[in-house]
Amino acid sequence: REQAAADAGALAASLAAMGANAEHAGLQRLGCLALDALRSAQSALAPTPRLARKQAADAGALAAILAAMGAHAAYAAVQRCGCLALGEICDGSDAAALARTQAATDAGAQPAIPAV
DSSP, X not given: OHHHHHHTTHHHHHHHHHHHTTTOHHHHXXXXXXXXXXXXXXXXXXXXXXXXXXXXXXXXXXXXXXXXXXXXXXXXXXXXXXXXXXXXXXXXXXXXXXXXXXXXXXXXXXXXXXXX
């Protein structure tokens, strides 16, 4: 299923839906879940999870996740799903993963993550 979703443009569709419906907490939660699912998504365009993470970051996923978390700070489900998606996109120990982590930090990820 993940491959079919990736092949059908799930990344672009998720980001577009999140951008067009910023006020809708439920949709933001689902958008973050879709972005988190990239870890198992493989397609002709992103044959590995590492490439899928890069494509998500390049497409603006970090900003979309942080916008969702900022707009819906009082909604635990959005916060939880946003943290999962951030973790997935920033996962790894190579230079690209470290750069994505730094980009997320520079964009305000640490203040956006609720204290536990």
